[in-house]
Amino acid sequence: MEQKLIAIDLDGTTLNENSQITPKTKEVLTKATAAGHIVSIVTGRPNRISENYYDFLGLKSPMINFNGAVGHIPHQTWDKEYALTFNRDIAFEILAAKEQLGIKVVAAEGKNMALADVPNTVIDDFFPVTLKANEVLNKINLQENPSAMTMLVDKLQLPKTVSALEENFGDKINVGVWGGPNPILELSPKGVNKAHGVKFLADTFKIDRKNILAFGDEHNDAEMIDYAGWGVVMQNGTDKLKVLANDITPLTNKEDGLAHYLEEYLKLA
Template identity: 50%
Template sequence: MKQHLIAIDLDGTTLNNQSKLTPTTIKTLQTLSRQGHLVSIVTGRPYLISGHLYDQIGLKTPMINFNGALGHIPHRKWAGEYAVNVTREMTLDLLAHKQELGIKMVIAEDKYHVWADHPSSDLPEFLPAKLAPEQILNEHNLNNDPIALTIQFDPAKKDAILNAVDQKYGDFVEPRVWGGPYSIMELIRRGTHKEAGLRHLVKEYQLSPDQIIAFGDEHNDAEMLSYAGRGVAMKNAVDDIKQIADDVTPVDNDHDGLAKYLQDYFHLDAAKLQLAE
């Protein structure tokens, strides 16, 4: 059987609408791993809020976080590990000018750490609701260059913030505004996308893009789906992603759409896998 790299986004793709993995999804991904395929999470999430999902599936393969800015194998040293950082200087500069720019919150993160200027109860899964003293974002606690920044902003000031970032740091960083109702943008190193993580894995494992089947639902999945030999959009994906994908799942993420697509594609015994429910 031809080995595949199965690249899976998390939110809106592998996870259901309660941000959970279903037993059918776990069993399907474990079965494919045992068959010799490389199942790799490729997510915009930091490792700190996605590592438990990696462990729940029981993966041993590389994981890509921060939309391609971090590649690693959790719980072990890996010669292929990499991180693409932004700068401490930029982080502290945005923090110093947050009021005039209309920024409500600044979060800086690396593989094992998160710093923020204050806690937030708005999005407890993504924004820190509690902070220890050493996690307060300031020049004393932030000693190194973080991997990514997350900014919560006044929606009326979005264009002003984007313009300010572009004028001062546009050659270095690239903003991505979250979809949905949230006024949040991420800043990572310009040119760093999920595709970059896949290219790294292809090189490390001596694969080719036509061995990749990648799943996604949002704009930050565009480069990954375009690069993969088979890019699959979820039924619940935004229209732009469906248009660039090679295929669309018949079922959405809240009804095991990814698992059922993989069962059909790899001719797995769906009845046995769904007994896990």
Template identity: 45%
Template sequence: MQRHLIALDLDGTTLNRHSQLDAETIATLHQLERAGHVVVIVTGRPYLISQRIYDQLHLTSPMVNFNGALTHIPHQKWAGEKIAKVSRQMSLDLLDAKAELGLKTLVAEDKLHVWADHPTDMLPEFLPTTLRQDQYLNAQNLLDDPIALTIEYTPEQKQRVLNQIDQRYGQLVEPRVWGGPYEIMELIHRGIHKEDGLDHVAKFYQIERQNIIAFGDEHNDLEMLDYAGHGVAMKNAIAVIKAVADDQTEYDNDHAGVARYLKKYFKRDLADLN
């Protein structure tokens, strides 16, 4: 079988409901790398809260964070590193308009840093629960353009916030409203999707689209699955993802759905390793 690029969303896909990797997934992905395939995490998560997963998988390939806004190889300098940023001034303007717009929390991030207007226990896996003085979001600490801005908003103000962002910054950014029960949206560079990072990695390794297999479950995976030669929706995926995918896993993310699918798909490659 030809060399493949295996693109993995994390939450709801490769990780179980507890945001953990199971042993079967770790072993399967390690075997596929040994067989010569390229395993790439493609996630909406910032690098700071996904590095541990990359390290658990012992990967050496690139990683895509912030829904395509950061493509890099962790722990090393890579000439192919690609970053799409948002405006520092926009971040500070929204901070100033926090009360007016009904914003509860603002978090700005780049590859290695996070700044927030206050600590929060609302979503400890994703938002900072403690802050050093140099991590508070203000003009003195935020000196450069960040990669992304995460906003927790008051539910009844959602449409007003979206309208204001579109009017003031619509040419620069587009909001990505989180799925599930959260009142959270992310702002990244307009036009950037997971597909952009995946395409960048595929070209670096000279892997054709027909040899890209991608897994996902939520709205932010749509462009990636549509781009991949073989897009796979998780059993637990939302309907729109299942509609665009070429196939679906037999098992969900709590039952090693990705690993079990890959073991069947690459059965011959894995058998050759034994």
């Protein structure tokens, strides 16, 4: 079998409902790597809350974070590493208009930066629960342009917030709405998405588009699923995403759906 680039989303795909990688999933992904395929994590998460999974899987491949805005090999310097950003002034403008926009928490991040304006306990790990003075999002601390911004928004104001952000900054950023129970918005550099990261990986490893196998479950996986030669959507994925799929896993992320599918597809059993 030709070498495949296997691009895996984390939440709702590789991770089960407890945000864990099961022994079965680890076993299959390890087998896939041993068979000569390249397994790469392609996630919306920052590297600070995805490197633990990378290490647990024992990967040596590049990882794509912030929905395609950052590509790097964890724990080492790599001459092909990249980070796409947008102007930090956008963060300051949003902070200033926070109240009228119905925003409760604003975070700005980059590969080596995580700042938030207020601590928050709504989502474990995602927003800082406590903030040191140098972790507060303000003009003193935000010295570089961010690769992503994440915001917790008032649920009732969500549509209004989205349209206001798109109206004011739509030529410079993408505004993404998270699936799931929490009203969270994600800003990324204009035109950047997971397909950008996957194309970068394929070009780097000289892998033909037809040999890209991608797994996802949510709206932020759409471009990647569409771009891949074989885009696989999880059984628990959104209906919108399933329309773009070449195939759908018979099992959900709670049932090792990715592992079982990959084992069969790559004939690893």
